[in-house]
Amino acid sequence: MSLQGWGRYRNYDSEVLECLLPRSVRTMVSSGAGLIARGNGRSYGDAAVGEITTLMCGGLSRMKAFDPGTGILTVEGGTLLSDILQAFIPRGYFPPVVPGTKFVTVGGMIAADVHGKNHHQVGGFGDHVTQLKLVVASGELVTCSRTENPELFLATIGGMGLTGVIVEASFKMRPIETGWILQKTTVAQDLGGALKVLQATDELTYSVAWIDCLATGKSMGRSLIFTGEHATREQVTSRMPQAKFFPATMEPKLSLPFDFPAWILNRASVSAFNEMYFRAGARKAGPPSLVHWNPYFFPLDGIHRWNRLYGKRGFLQHQCVVPEGNALAVLGEMLERFVRSGKGSFLAVLKKLGRGGGLISFPTSGYTLALDLPATADVFPLLEEIDKIVVHAGGRLYLAKDARQSRQTFEAGYPQLSAFKELRRVTGADRRFRSHLSTRLGI
Template identity: 40%
Template sequence: MVKARKERLSGWGNYPVQSGYVFRPEHLDELKQIVTAKEYSSYIAYGLGRSYGDTPLNRGAGVIGTSRLNHFIDFDEQTCFLTCEAGVTLHEIIDVFLPRGYYLPVTPGTKMVTVGGAIANDVHGKNHHVDGTFCEFVASFDLLTASGEIITCTRDRHADIFWATVGGIGLTGLILRATFKLIPVETAYINVRYEKASNLDEAFAKFQADADFTYSVAWIDCLASGDSLGKSVLMRGDHARVDDLPASIVDPLKPADKFKLKMPIHAPGMALNYYSISAFNKLYYGMYKDEDKLVEQSSFFHPLDAITDWNKMYGKNGFIQYQAVFPKHNNPKEGLRKLLTKLSDARRSSFLAVLKSSGPWNGGLLSFPVEGYTLALDIPIKDDGLFPFLRELDELVLDYGGRVYLAKDSSLEISAFQEMYPTWEDFLDVKEKVDPGHLFSSSMGRRLGLSK
């Protein structure tokens, strides 16, 4: 039987850091042995650790690394449905299938995510307003439950477990394999329209044209204030066709060779501060002009993947990525304006601030996106005052009927969570049905009252 090693783990934000007993099985039978042996009080899956907070952590208990369960099983070129194990990464799917003319239907801001993690966090991308989350394209998945039984979940079969597992942060069981649809593409490039907006009002006006684009995102200068509050660069686009490419591109489906940088060590804590980020924001905004441009897919979808270990630039204390959605029906622009004002007034600088429009909720009991606008912020952890400040942001989001994304969270209080996710009791009903002993648990699950 596979033996566990005690390791210190964290999510991508490098906060919190907790010790757990980590198994790294390579075969399904090893995985089943781990679960049925019940050597530890509970277990949680850990893919590549790209959720930011304590979603994949399980302090003092079992952690099951899934990255070695990474085999492709089947691909149907007629229907574009791919079946693979949960440890396969989005990076591997792009590498294998883009040269054949297929791409992911939805991809988050990094391709260093496992398929199991994409389902458990119901990831979304720059096209949520058009196509929804990753799980909109998932036909089925096999789930290893606490009893050792493997069940196949679809929208029609074990539907309640399907919708509890979609976005269910790993608390219903271990996703073993999944079948989901890829999309056909002609090239490895995106036709991108860049537009600058001088403030939030102008950005919202330009966002109204989102229906004309499959992909849409805006970088925001979160330190801008006054008449410049919400100053941003919008980047919207669609997959390029072969006819859109210059003659110099011989192989339209070959991804461009990328030079990769690496953060060798954690940056000093003072490296990212109000002044350095303010200077960067002015430089970044000045780099862009209104134009249409052909961009290689990785530069558009996953720009930060070009910097290995980029999370180290926030220093050893780590950072919080705070992502909230403001529903369309409840004056989202006003809510965003208040949130950005709070950030600017508090001088809580965010190196990365991203605004996207989102479409309707898909029915996943703990799935994040609802129709409206989402804002994601990277905030360095520099002092104890950050966490009371996050409480203030939570209260503001609640005032506008919004919610925070669990895949990014490490500090939400249980009362706020329950108000943000009104279907939490429905989730617990399914949890009690499929895992009455709470064998699958995590630090986040216990913090939010979803597991024991």
């Protein structure tokens, strides 16, 4: 069967096996090779496509237990984040970390050690996992945590499924008083300003910047910084006396029914969009206002199948993190290249990250910049140039987004890679668990 990543830039051949029961995973693993688990298929490149076989884990979608005392929720690996939000927000609990889409599985969130708008405060999703059940290369079911099989635990967090299949996970939910976010928008007129605001909002729970990567000259790097806190009941009552504390989930109303023709996204149209977006955001800047949790955390989920926006050719997402030290110079250089190429996208995000979690987790202290680019031939050499800047600065690329980085770029960015490879070799995972990504990068 032919599988794609969310970016749809390439088709990969892989045999597909449906996992309907946690126990059937053990037989599938012990009788296969070159396999990888796939959750909801939201990684952008080739991370969730098995070299030979792909285990579809969406059927492992049952929740197991919730302890209101400790807030610890235990679910099967294929459970969707959207299901967790639907079940637990009305009961006053929120996941410790959420990525930019709610259509991901818990297994996928752990495998990519996803980060959210609160990474600078609380770390990645993996930092909140208390226990995992993993089907390892031998087909055995192994329980691991920070105290039980800790090496395997830390390799699995951010390990892109290359240590085994996550069939069950426990993690700590946080209590919330309402389903509203008190959001504040701050305008930064250039990159330096944006970094300053992100630095200054370190104390706040959520903070992220949308950056205009087509703005030139003095305005290069102009940004809107969105900060947010879970609103208290008092804050909701005083601002919107009629509002429900836990508003209903609003489901996507828009859908892209077909691939957009390639010419729709060009320098002029994206530039115009960015100008409009920046001005609209700047008008909203000022005192904080209440926003529903769904559009605040998952704005793109509102457009069903938005990945068709880039047309049939698909798109690439480039997400790097660079150390804080000379971030201004490094990010400035990268932006300049993007601006010069005219390839900048309207989905560019800048965010401050805290310390990393797993052995090869992506997040590490510094600033992360993510942007989408159409997968056209001239984009590849541009990204090679950008990668050189990243490597030179001591940064790295996010594997869950990657479809094209070179081995050199990858190896330079992940200093604990050899320990990870060694663990794979010792446990036999190097033969059993192989994705197109792991083969491409020699993991």
